[in-house]
Amino acid sequence: MALLQIEALTKSYGNEARALDQISFSIQAGEFVAIIGPSGAGKSTLLRCINRLVDLTSGDVRFAGVSVPTLRGGALRRQRTQIGMIFQHYNLVNRLSVLENVLHGRLGYKNMVQGVLGLYSETEKREAVRILESLGLGEQIYKRCDQLSGGQKQRVGIARALVQQPKMLLCDEPIASLDPNSAKIIMDTLQQINQKLDITVLVNLHQVDVALAYAQRIIGVNRGRVIFDGPPAELQQEQIQQIYGSESGELIFSLRERYAI
Amino acid sequence: MSQRSEPLPRIRVRPLTRANLSIQLTLLGLTLLTLYSFTTFDTRGIGLVEALQDMLNNFRLLLLEPRLRSVSFADLLEALFVTVGLGLLTTVFGAIIAFFLALFAAQNLAPIWLNNLIKGGTAFIRAVPTVLWVLFFAVAAGMGSVAAVIGMTFHSAGYLIKAYAESFEEIDAGVLEALRASGASWWQTVFQAVVPTSASALLSWTFVRFEINFSTAIAMGATAGAGGIGFDMFMASAFYLDLRELGAFTYAILVFAMALEWFATHMKARLGKSRE
Numbered sequence: 001m002a003l004l005q006i007e008a009l010t011k012s013y014g015n016e017a018r019a020l021d022q023i024s025f026s027i028q029a030g031e032f033v034a035i036i037g038p039s040g041a042g043k044s045t046l047l048r049c050i051n052r053l054v055d056l057t058s059g060d061v062r063f064a065g066v067s068v069p070t071l072r073g074g075a076l077r078r079q080r081t082q083i084g085m086i087f088q089h090y091n092l093v094n095r096l097s098v099l100e101n102v103l104h105g106r107l108g109y110k111n112m113v114q115g116v117l118g119l120y121s122e123t124e125k126r127e128a129v130r131i132l133e134s135l136g137l138g139e140q141i142y143k144r145c146d147q148l149s150g151g152q153k154q155r156v157g158i159a160r161a162l163v164q165q166p167k168m169l170l171c172d173e174p175i176a177s178l179d180p181n182s183a184k185i186i187m188d189t190l191q192q193i194n195q196k197l198d199i200t201v202l203v204n205l206h207q208v209d210v211a212l213a214y215a216q217r218i219i220g221v222n223r224g225r226v227i228f229d230g231p232p233a234e235l236q237q238e239q240i241q242q243i244y245g246s247e248s249g250e251l252i253f254s255l256r257e258r259y260a261i
Numbered sequence: 262m263s264q265r266s267e268p269l270p271r272i273r274v275r276p277l278t279r280a281n282l283s284i285q286l287t288l289l290g291l292t293l294l295t296l297y298s299f300t301t302f303d304t305r306g307i308g309l310v311e312a313l314q315d316m317l318n319n320f321r322l323l324l325l326e327p328r329l330r331s332v333s334f335a336d337l338l339e340a341l342f343v344t345v346g347l348g349l350l351t352t353v354f355g356a357i358i359a360f361f362l363a364l365f366a367a368q369n370l371a372p373i374w375l376n377n378l379i380k381g382g383t384a385f386i387r388a389v390p391t392v393l394w395v396l397f398f399a400v401a402a403g404m405g406s407v408a409a410v411i412g413m414t415f416h417s418a419g420y421l422i423k424a425y426a427e428s429f430e431e432i433d434a435g436v437l438e439a440l441r442a443s444g445a446s447w448w449q450t451v452f453q454a455v456v457p458t459s460a461s462a463l464l465s466w467t468f469v470r471f472e473i474n475f476s477t478a479i480a481m482g483a484t485a486g487a488g489g490i491g492f493d494m495f496m497a498s499a500f501y502l503d504l505r506e507l508g509a510f511t512y513a514i515l516v517f518a519m520a521l522e523w524f525a526t527h528m529k530a531r532l533g534k535s536r537e
Contacts, residue, residue, distance in 0.1 A: 051442055080444035091439035095457045104453055108444020115449030157439075164443055 001065065002026035003168060003200055004050065009059035011045055011224075019045050021224040023059070029167070032194045032201045034215035036208055038244050042224040043204040047170045050202075051083045052076060064167060081108035084161025084199075088173035090153040094146040098137060098156050101145055102128045105163035124163070131159045135189065151182030158189060162197075169193065171203040175210070187214050208240065319504055327508030331501055332493060341513055344482060344489030348475035351410055355417025355474075356467050362418070363425035364451060369434060379422065386419030391477050395485045409487035413477060417470055424470075428462040429455055461529070468525045475521065479514065490514065 004027040011020040020042045027033055035043050048054035050061055052068055061068040064082065071079055084105070092101045106124050107115045114120075120128075132141055135155045145153060154174060161169055171190065175183035191214055194201045205211045211218055212232045220228030220235070220243035228239045275281060329337060365371040366379040386394075395412030402408040432455060440450045482491020490510055497506040 053438055053442055077444040077446060080442060083442075085439065085442040087435055087439060089433075089435050091433070091435035093436055093454050093457055095460070096453075100453075104440055104445065105443050107440065107446075107449045107453065110449065112446060112448050115445065116452040118453065160439075160443065170442075 003029040003064060004202075005060075005062040006050075007060045007062075009046070009049060009061060010057050011042075011049060011054065012057050018057075018224050020049070020056075023221075023224070023226055025219060025226060025229055027168075027200060027202060029200055030194070030198055031217060032191065032215055033203070033217045033219060034211035035202065035204050035219045035221055036206075036211050036243060037221035037227075039206075041221045043221055044172055046221065047085075047172050047202065047204060050170060051080050051085060077108050081164050082167050084164050084166035084169045086154070086157045086161055086169060086171040086174050088176045090150075090157045092145040092153055092156055092160075095144065097142050097144055098132065098148070099125070099128060099141045101156055102132060102159045102163055105160040108164065128159070128163050131162050132156075135159055149182070150178050151185055154178065154182070154186050155189065158186070158193070162193070162199075166199060168200040168202065171201065173204050173206060176206055183210070190214070322504040323508040323511065325508075326505050327512055328505050329509050330503060330506050331497065332506075337490070337493070337510070337513055340482075340488075340490040340493050341517060344478045344491060345475065345517070347406065347409060347413070347478040347481065347487060347489060348471060351413035351417050351478075352467060352471040352474050354410075354414040355421050355470065358414070358418040359421030359425050360463075363422045363429060364455075366422055366426035367429035369430055369432065369437060370447075370451070370455070376426075380426070383419040383422045386415060387423070389416075391416040392480070392484060395481060395487075399485060404486045406487045409478070409481040409485050412485075413474060413481065417474060420473075421466060421470055424466040425459075425463060428459045428466070431462075432458050465529065468528070472518075472521065472525075475518070 006026065007024050009020055009023040010018060012018045023046065035046065037043050045054055049056045050063065050068070052071065056069055059069075063079065066079060068079060093104070100118070103118070103120050103124065106120055106128075110119075129138070129141060132138060135158060137152065137155055137159065140148065140152065145156060148156065157174075158169075169190070174190070175186050178186060187210060190201055190203065193199050203215070212235070215232060218228065218230065218232055218235055219226060220239060222243050222245070227243050228235060332340070362379055362383075365375050366383070368376050391413055394415050395409050398411045398415075399405075399408035402411060436454050436458070437450055440454050445453065478487070478489060479491040479494070481487040482489040482493075483495035484491075486492065490513065494507060494510045497503045497510065
């Protein structure tokens with residue numbers, strides 16, 4: 001059975017055009033899937049419908065056999081613990097230390113008092129430190145997050161998601177604010193997480209070349225609709241043009257790059 | 262070259278719009294009123310030179326010859342302590358109440374109808390001056406320290422709710438979203454993200470309010486019978502007509518206010534250091 005199953009997912013804001021229109025696809029456990037599409041195509045909204053940061057208008061999202069749209073309160077919080085999320089702007093609490101930020105990933109497992117006071121068990125702390133060390137941040141655990149570079153902040157973001165022990169990672173433009181070097185480190189890290197920890201990865205990307213290099217499967221979205229769904233090898237120039245419209249001149253260049261590799 | 266013979270029209274830097282015209286008319290009206298009021302002063306036959314001399318003499322007594330007579334130095338310290346206590350207590354009470362209500366007044370933390378309810382209520386509380394709240398509560402509690410504490414707490418809370426809520430609203434929405442995405446509850450998000458992010462802003466606002474409450478507490482000592490240095494000043498001026506003693510109280514307040522300012526600056530600097 002698929003880990004994530006999306007059926008006829010529709011999201012509209014007020015009377016405006018639909019942000020997402022009848023989206024259906026499913027993702028098997030262990031896949032590395034990239035969603036590509038122009039800005040405003042609905043990629044971010046699609047990810048947020050999966051962990052219900054955004055409420056959907058109609059359709060169904062089933063994650064690990066549980067229907068997400070009707071979840072409320074504690075059940076919704078438990079569901080969210082199984083899905084880690086990584087953001088373009090990292091979204092860390094800058095005034096807190098690296099370790100404190102990573103431990104925020106455990107809040108979903110805590111009762112109110114433990115969470116409010118920040119009481120974490122030794123096991124949880126040890127696990128957080130172990131994950132930070134594996135991401136090369138062992139030296140930085142007591143640093144405040146506003147002292148880190150962009151690439152380091154994103155790795156803290158990944159650590160915060162991993163400490164949840166999730167089945168799946170949702171990554172919303174994880175490398176859009178990073179320099180090429182840091183971007184490569186982050187994408188390599190996500191690939192390792194996918195292969196070694198067997199965690200399913202669903203990543204929104206701007207860069208078609210990055211999607212082609214890393215993803216096992218690509219979903220192309222434009223104006224809230226799925227235009228393409230298949231392995232990178234099947235993604236041809238016409239489809240890229242369909243996904244990105246007329247602005248695809250530079251993207252053809254990135255396709256050539258793929259064949260150069 | 263025939264155009265040159267015509268005079269060029271004057272260029273107005275500021276066009277004569279309705280707004281400009283009304284401002285100019287207002288200023289003219291105020292000037293006329295001021296001139297009129299000068300001509301109608303009731304000076305009761307006191308000459309300007311004589312009055313100035315008396316005033317300077319009073320300032321000399323107040324500022325250059327301060328000394329205590331009806332109270333001892335220990336009494337002065339105790340009175341100052343009472344006033345500081347009144348200011349501090351009402352600030353702490355106000356801050357605690359304001360913290361919890363401000364969470365529900367912040368747009369990014371609570372539904373809009375609740376924001377408007379609390380913001381509307383606090384706008385009303387702030388619109389009425391502190392002294393009037395104290396007098397209002399004096400009806401139930403009687404004139405004295407109890408009415409002063411309740412009335413001043415009321416106004417402090419109204420002020421701090423607005424200040425705190427605005428600090429909360431400046432928090433990056435993404436951070437709150439990230440904690441929600443990991444399954445954190447509302448209260449957990451508040452204490453793990455909202456409080457650490459806005460702590461220094463909250464401290465700043467609380468200090469500002471403590472300064473306000475300290476000066477209000479002096480006034481309350483005199484007008485609402487709350488005791489403290491304000492009451493002693495009231496006695497020295499209205500009862501003993503002793504300007505020298507009034508001067509001593511003034512200096513005591515000045516010294517404390519400067520110490521408070523130094524302490525607040527020092528605290529903020531230390532917070533800033535730990536932030537680096």
